[in-house]
Amino acid sequence: MSRAYVIRRLLIVVPSMLGISLLLFTVLALAPGDPFGELASNPAVPPEVRAALRAKFGLDDPVWSRYLHWLVAMLQGDWGFSFVSRMNVDTLILQRLPTTLVVIGSAQLLAILVAIPVGVLAATRPYSVFDQIASTFAFIGFSLPTFFTGLLLILVFSIQLDWLPFVYRADISATGWRFYWEHIRQSIMPVTVLGLFQGASLVRYVRSAVLDVIRLDYVTTARSKGIGERKVIIKHVVRTALIPVVTLVALQMPIVFGGAIVTEQIFRVPGIGSLLIASILANDTPVVMGVTFVFACLVVLFNLMADFVYAWLDPRIAFR
Amino acid sequence: MPGSIPASLSADAPAAGVSVAVAVPPRKAQRFSPGREAWRRFRRHRLAMASSIVLLLIVLAIALGPLLWRVPINEIDFGSKLEGPSWAHPLGTDDLGQDVLARLLYGGRVSLAVGLCAMLVASFVGVLIGSVAGMSRGSVDAVLMWLADFFLSLPQLPLLLLIIYLFRESLKSVLGPEGGIFVMIVIVIGGLRWMPVARLVRAQILSIREKEFVEAARALGASKLRQVVRHILPNALGPVIVAGTIDVAAAIIAESTLSFLGLGFPPDIPTWGRVLFDAKDYLDIAPHWALFAGAAIFLAVLTINFIGDGLRDALDSRRVL
Numbered sequence: 001m002s003r004a005y006v007i008r009r010l011l012i013v014v015p016s017m018l019g020i021s022l023l024l025f026t027v028l029a030l031a032p033g034d035p036f037g038e039l040a041s042n043p044a045v046p047p048e049v050r051a052a053l054r055a056k057f058g059l060d061d062p063v064w065s066r067y068l069h070w071l072v073a074m075l076q077g078d079w080g081f082s083f084v085s086r087m088n089v090d091t092l093i094l095q096r097l098p099t100t101l102v103v104i105g106s107a108q109l110l111a112i113l114v115a116i117p118v119g120v121l122a123a124t125r126p127y128s129v130f131d132q133i134a135s136t137f138a139f140i141g142f143s144l145p146t147f148f149t150g151l152l153l154i155l156v157f158s159i160q161l162d163w164l165p166f167v168y169r170a171d172i173s174a175t176g177w178r179f180y181w182e183h184i185r186q187s188i189m190p191v192t193v194l195g196l197f198q199g200a201s202l203v204r205y206v207r208s209a210v211l212d213v214i215r216l217d218y219v220t221t222a223r224s225k226g227i228g229e230r231k232v233i234i235k236h237v238v239r240t241a242l243i244p245v246v247t248l249v250a251l252q253m254p255i256v257f258g259g260a261i262v263t264e265q266i267f268r269v270p271g272i273g274s275l276l277i278a279s280i281l282a283n284d285t286p287v288v289m290g291v292t293f294v295f296a297c298l299v300v301l302f303n304l305m306a307d308f309v310y311a312w313l314d315p316r317i318a319f320r
Numbered sequence: 321m322p323g324s325i326p327a328s329l330s331a332d333a334p335a336a337g338v339s340v341a342v343a344v345p346p347r348k349a350q351r352f353s354p355g356r357e358a359w360r361r362f363r364r365h366r367l368a369m370a371s372s373i374v375l376l377l378i379v380l381a382i383a384l385g386p387l388l389w390r391v392p393i394n395e396i397d398f399g400s401k402l403e404g405p406s407w408a409h410p411l412g413t414d415d416l417g418q419d420v421l422a423r424l425l426y427g428g429r430v431s432l433a434v435g436l437c438a439m440l441v442a443s444f445v446g447v448l449i450g451s452v453a454g455m456s457r458g459s460v461d462a463v464l465m466w467l468a469d470f471f472l473s474l475p476q477l478p479l480l481l482l483i484i485y486l487f488r489e490s491l492k493s494v495l496g497p498e499g500g501i502f503v504m505i506v507i508v509i510g511g512l513r514w515m516p517v518a519r520l521v522r523a524q525i526l527s528i529r530e531k532e533f534v535e536a537a538r539a540l541g542a543s544k545l546r547q548v549v550r551h552i553l554p555n556a557l558g559p560v561i562v563a564g565t566i567d568v569a570a571a572i573i574a575e576s577t578l579s580f581l582g583l584g585f586p587p588d589i590p591t592w593g594r595v596l597f598d599a600k601d602y603l604d605i606a607p608h609w610a611l612f613a614g615a616a617i618f619l620a621v622l623t624i625n626f627i628g629d630g631l632r633d634a635l636d637s638r639r640v641l
Contacts, residue, residue: 019470027483136367139629143622145573147580147593148614151600155611159604251472258477262577266600276478277581280485292482295475303473 009307013300020296021074024289025067074293080286084279089290093272097294100271103190104260108249110195111202118199119206120238126211134203141200146259150193150266157189164189168269190267194259198252205248209241243313250306253299361634368630371623378620382428391422393590405608412608414598420609423590424616430591431572432620434505438571441510443564446517451548453518454525465522468515476512477577483508484583501585505578509571517563524556558635565628569621576617592617 061069073079079089122131157164168186213219214237222236223229261273268274272291279287363369396418405412412420453464484504491500528534529552537551576593578584580600585591587598592613599610 016470016473020474023474024482027486030486139625140622143569143625144618145576145614145621147577147596148618151596151603151610151614155603155607159607254473254475257475258577261477261481262581265581276481277583280481280583288482288485292475292478295478299473299475 005311006308009304009311013304016300017297020293020300021071022067024293024296025070028285028289029063029066079290082279082284082287084282084284084287089286092275092287093290093294096270096272096275099269100260100264100273103187103194103264103269103271104256106187106191107194107198107260108256110191111198112249114195114199115202115206116238116242119203120210120233120241122203123207123210123214124233131207135207138200138203141196141203144197146193146197146262147266149197150189150263153189153193154266168267186267190263190269193266194256194263197259198256201252202245202249205245206241209244210237213237213241243310246309246313247306250303253302257295257298358634362630365626365630365633367626368633371626371630374619375623375627378428378616378623379432382425382432385425386422386429389422389425391419393422393426394418394588412606412612414595414602414606414609420595420612423595424592424612427590427592427595428616428620430502430585430589431575431593431617434502434509434575434591435568435572435624437502437506438509438513438574439564439567441506442513442567442571443517443560445511446514446563447521447553447560449514450518450521451525451553454522454529455544455548461522464518468518471512472515474512477574480508480512480574480578481581481583484578498585498589505575505584509574513567513570517560517567520559520563521553521556524559525552528552528555561635562628562632565624565631569624569628572617572621572624592620 077090079093081087082089082092085092118134122128122134125131165186168190219232219236222232227236257273260271261276263269264271264273265277272294276288276291276295278284279291414420414423449464449468453461487504488501491504494500525548529547534547534551537547542550575584575591576596579591579593580597582597585594587594590598595613596610596617599606599613603610
């Protein structure tokens with residue numbers, strides 16, 4: 001991976017971030033509703049005061065100048081103040097972000113751990129019984145919406161069997177091992193829901209990626225050298241086949257965040273997804289804007305990381 | 321393979337010749353139109369065939385069901401609330417004693433209509449942008465494809481929620497609570513799903529526009545619009561149909577997700593997601609309520625996805641089946 005590639009790829013981030021900020025601002029600016037609407041209907045506020053206030057906050061400025069002001073403020077970390085939580089938006093989001101990242105990260109890990117063995121096994125025996133069962137389950141897996149799987153798991157494991165708690169608690173009083181055990185226990189269901197949904201679509205990608213590679217000449221060469229089938233698959237086929245899968249994992253990120261919002265809402269996980277829903281229901285605009293922006297940034301960041309990993313795994317990319 | 325000649329002619333060649341001569345006329349009647357060929361391929365995908373039948377039953381049920389099952393969807397009866405399935409209420413009742421079957425039948429109309437309309441919006445925008453990009457090439461193409469990449473990297477659900485949050489009230493006042501939310505959900509879901517179609521159409525146009533028959537049309541003086549509409553698009557339709565089918569499923573999930581989060585249709589319109597949203601607080605005492613609503617979404621989405629898979633096999637003419 002050459003330095004030129006890294007710099008070029010980093011430069012692409014700037015227009016996409018600008019595009020996202022522009023889109024968010026446009027949506028906000030087009031939205032009906034005047035922040036001073038309440039003042040306008042209040043007879044105790046004379047029109048001159050209202051006009052002075054509008055001028056002070058720059059509401060009568062042209063749109064581009066309002067956008068620049070907003071952008072500069074966002075860049076300086078001034079994300080506004082939450083009306084509901086009575087604290088700065090950036091502090092609020094930073095408090096919630098780690099939980100979301102842990103849940104999404106473990107779910108992705110689970111998805112990869114399930115999808116790679118299943119996908120590889122299915123591809124080594126194409127159209128076998130195992131392959132057909134695997135692909136049918138993959139279809140069922142990504143046709144089951146996360147909100148329904150979540151409810152099903154709650155119904156079975158919390159209500160019928162009473163094994164797992166269905167409300168995620170941030171204030172666990174236990175200490176030591178017990179503390180970690182409680183945390184793992186309450187994360188099992190959210191992570192499973194999200195991980196299996198991801199894993200289901202990943203299985204199909206892994207399968208077709210392996211099928212693309214397994215017919216190549218170098219694999220036949222490896223077999224004819226007398227290397228065992230197991231070793232051919234693991235060392236020669238899978239390593240090459242997984243390179244495009246890296247990109248697909250990154251392309252799935254927007255869908256993962258959507259799933260995370262739903263899962264956090266069902267299991268009441270205190271992450272930024274449930275924060276988004278709560279803020280929407282409470283009309284807390286600064287938080288809604290902030291969380292949406294963070295989600296967009298995370299997607300851009302993950303795409304960037306995937307491109308770097310891809311270039312590192314496949315040196316041909318960096319020379320294009 | 322029908323119509324092929326046996327490779328080796330045996331000693332009784334005259335007899336074989338006669339039999340071939342006799343056999344030819346009926347074979348001539350068996351024509352191979354693209355539609356017939358696609359149907360033959362589609363039938364081989366057993367899960368897709370089964371799914372078509374199930375989906376057809378679902379569509380029939382929600383189209384005709386409310387005519388046959390004449391229980392009103394909003395008849396409140398606290399005497400029989402949260403009851404399990406029975407003869408009077410085959411799918412049980414909800415927390416207000418309303419009949420779940422009637423509500424699901426009615427809600428299915430809205431859910432499927434949202435899915436279909438959002439697919440139409442997404443396909444229309446996608447075909448339009450893809451065609452413009454493919455035919456103009458150069459800087460217009462680059463900008464449009466950058467736009468598609470940009471939209472692909474947007475987090476859709478947060479954006480969907482943001483737009484609905486900001487515009488809900490004003491559309492409600494213009495088009496009424498139901499119409500407003502319907503139009504908005506359709507436009508937003510459709511507007512966020514055009515990118516795959518646009519890329520498919522562009523890729524197809526780039527390859528088809530160099531084919532001889534398009535060159536012939538160009539030589540005869542066909543305008544760009546005519547080239548695209550009459551000659552290129554009909555040949556590029558297969559992948560678009562497949563993508564459109566899968567878009568219907570995705571739009572149904574998106575609408576259900578919004579309703580499930582309490583941000584979709586108002587409570588008096590029982591879309592499947594909305595029913596699930598209402599049912600989720602009664603999982604412990606009335607699980608049937610959530611299960612039937614979830615099963616309806618799952619069945620519709622699964623069958624549509626399977627049909628999409630079958631169509632992919634059927635419409636890809638390069639694939640040997």
